[in-house]
Amino acid sequence: MPQTLQQSHNSAINFQPQVKSALANTQLRGNFDRAMTGLMHKRTMAFADWDLEALRDLGQAIRQQSLRQLPDLLEQLERQCQANGIQVHWARDGDEACQVVTEICQQRQAKTVIKGKSMVTEEMELNAHLEQRGYTVLESDLGEYIVQMAKETPSHIIMPAIHKNTAEIAELMHTMTGVEQREDAHYLTDQARQQLREKFMQADVGISGVNFAVADSGTLCLVENEGNGRLTTTTPPCHIAVTGIEKVVPSLTDVAPLLSLLTRSATGQSITTYVNMISRPRQPDEKDGPEAVHLVLVDNGRSDIYQDEELAETLQCIRCGACMNHCPVYTRIGGHAYGTTYPGPIGQVLMPQLLGLEQTPDFASASSLCGSCGEVCPVRIPLPSLLLRLRREAVDGDRTRASTVPGHGSKRSNLESLIWAVWRLVHRRPGLYRLTTRLASQLRALSPKRLGGWTRYRSAPKLAKTTLHSAMNNRSKRQQP
Amino acid sequence: MTSSARQTILSRLRERTSQPASQPPDFRVMNTRRWSLEDGIERFIAQQASVHGDVQRVHEPDLATAVLSRLHQAGAHRVLIAPSQGLRDALVTRAQNIDFQGYDQKVEAWQSELFHQTDAAITSCHAGLADTGSLVVIPSPEEPRLMTLAPPLHIAILPVSRLFSSWYQLITEEDWTGPMPTNTLLISGPSKTADIEQTLVYGAHGPKALTVFLVDGI
Structure with a gap:
């Protein structure tokens, strides 16, 4: 509507x-x-x-x-x-x-x-x-x-x-x-x-x-x-x-x-x-x-916006609309779905900076990052990189950090932060990494079949029976004379 | 309010300490848009045609006849033309059935007549631009702004000698820096719109037709 x-x-x-x-x-x-x-x-x-x-x-x-x-x-x-x-x-x-x-x-x-x-x-x-x-x-x-x-x-x-x-x-x-x-x-x-x-x-x-x-x-x-x-x-x-x-x-x-x-x-x-x-x-x-x-x-x-060297490139815009004309997302949903004055890629970059990331929570992610907008922009605004920058701003861990983007950190979730903390821990310790991956592949039968939006159109990813490490180890053993 | 707003905005802008690196503008690409006179004329005509503008190339002695025939074709009865326009006398003596008028009073005095009862306006041009098929028009007290906007037919007189390759060439050769006239226009074809499902329609809010007489010998 x-x-x-x-x-x-x-x-x-x-x-x-x-x-x-x-x-x-x-x-x-x-x-x-x-x-x-x-x-x-x-x-x-x-x-x-x-x-x-x-x-x-x-x-x-x-x-x-x-x-x-x-x-x-x-x-x-x-x-x-x-x-x-x-x-x-x-x-x-x-x-x-x-x-x-x-x-x-x-x-x-x-x-x-x-x-x-x-x-x-x-x-x-x-x-x-x-x-x-x-x-x-x-x-x-x-x-x-x-x-x-x-x-x-x-x-x-x-x-x-x-x-x-x-x-x-x-x-x-x-x-x-x-x-x-x-x-x-x-x-x-x-x-x-x-x-x-x-x-x-x-x-x-x-x-x-x-x-x-x-x-x-x-x-x-x-x-x-x-x-x-x-x-x-x-x-x-x-x-x-x-x-x-x-x-x-x-x-x-x-x-x-x-x-x-x-x-x-x-x-x-x-x-x-x-x-x-x-x-x-x-x-x-x-x-x-x-x-x-x-x-x-x-x-x-x-x-x-002018205060941030990278984001200030948003202000180069001459309002031609080429980014929206070439955007696969805009073409399919039209301008009103965005619900803001400026729709399309430039809107997705500009509006979060004007209204705040908490008011535009889906804007930075509603892009396949295909890069068309950046390629056609007549003044070379790096729209895809700016979208990535806003994604980072949205999950910024330090909400007290001075940022020109209002609402930075508004999309940070404790669960997601915890998952990344565990990931970091595991990947920094080779012993722990091997143990975890071995354990995970043995418990692969228990991996969830439904993963929210992801599994609506795709099948859920499943771990392999053997880890890449052990597969490589086995191969080098076989190749030894 | 506005003076403190001014202060706030300017000092906020000046708070930025780091200046991003950027290349100085390199204008060479603009100078690649050059045409010889004959190629430029050809391009000007083609570009105008692509936006529904009609260009007729005439020699100066034939100009009045050509303009009259265009006016007759349009069925024009009331036509605006500046008193100083060289063509005026020749037109007046040869077409008794057309009323040639100057835009000689302030618009407020005759706005409705200007908008509803004027069939055409004949104006001079400052220059023509081959690249985009544009007219450069600088309205003046004798040829005011609405002359090229209110009547349904605009006839422009452009000497071949005033044809430039591009706007950039004109701006740089005539040095358009510093103070400008009250109003300066680039006009390319009659007014148009494609706001209804991208269907191109000529005659939106301005003229429905534009004829340019490209004149040799003046």
Whole structure:
């Protein structure tokens, strides 16, 4: 079942039952399987005439260099934006960011807010916050518009409504907006276009995300296909851009290669229809564009992740979604089963760091470690190694150790620790080792037939009649002349 | 609130003492995306075509005729064009049945007309990019931002001499560091979406069609 907004905050704790129900939903599995197979193929084709490995090296180097200078770049970005007339705000967490946005809306006496696609505002649950305070909030990206109408959350960071097929969307739009129930993507898109055009003109505030924030020019880069992002940032008299603090890069020269990687990795496009670079509010001689532009820089756990050299690589992410498109687990269970803002491999690495390992107990282990995510990541985030690192963090024996990962040690079990302690003891003493293994093989008839989840699909392992040591000893005796 | 938040975030970031080693960026791969003029033109046309953009290569003396025929084909009656656009006079004298207008007042004064009753807009371009088949458009007081967004047909005039191999080439040759214009756009084809079961549909929220006149001799 797709989750509703009320459940969305974090239902990662219910990962296993959610996976079970997702796996049983053949409609959902079909939708994801078709979409992900297509996306993988398109990505491959889009990089066919590139030296992809060199480009990924460059992408990684740019992101790492940007993160290394992160505090300086943020200050430079702030200075440059302010010089351009963009008002800059800082927020320690999602609630604070929601408050900043609300205050701007209050000052402007706004009633209606229109939004372009933004994952960070999903992360901070901005829509619910604004709606509770009486604002009308409307998503304008078609996928987000559909998801909002269904009172759901996005199931993919690039294609929010990928879990629905045309028939489901036709029925939804018919029920919610009264258009004809026609299973025709062209008709439905055109209806949404007409419905939203009116809303763009009436909205008091436009809220967008940011794909890249450029420090040396104070430019906000937004990447999109529909034009809703441009309308959101052009038509209402006030534009609020919300971004995670990690999205800053030194200059536009750095954006060019990252853009080449982003659109090809995400949807296999060599570029999106629009790359929208916003550097200032409307100037006195200009005839359109917002009179006020605000930039909200949101930390929400990122500066903690930043403290750990290895885990800080999580922050290199440019949110292309290629890791989920290529993930055998994501493809089978879809985005909602994760129960968090970011699903798939990057979600499995990022969300435990944001929410705590105790809130996301299955995330690090819900992977076959096949390595696809790491191989396709355009900025070479070592996702499989980070998953392993989080597995270790989860069973860390010293809960008092300073760790940037909240909830470290939360999966440690006394029984498991005891088993490993005995294992260590036995393996360090050859005499004891021989005695134990001999004893164990003699008692092999007593070994358990059922081992929980393991034996549901497999037969239980059984010790051999003779140990390897004694088998080798016997062989060398036979071979002696 | 926001100033203490600023302080907290920046000092937390500066608490990190160790700086991970990383390679300095090597941009050479970006310079492999170069085409000769003719190959670049071919690529530009093919790339635009792949995203439903229509490119017509014309010589300057034939431009007005070509633009008019595109406008007639679209059945356009009300067309936006900047007063300073060199093409304007030739169009006005030759097409009495089309109303050519400048975007000459603030959007607030005529937003509904702009969105509902304007059939096409003709704009200039800062540059064209062969690699991705993109137009580089810098909106100005005469050619504001919504001109390339609100009307269903966007006609762009691109001199062949302004065709670059890639965005990276343009940025580095023109040195796009430091202050930028209010808004700068890369536009590749008409607006589109594939949010309904990955079915590609052109004409999402912006123009439904884009025609680029690639002009020799200006």
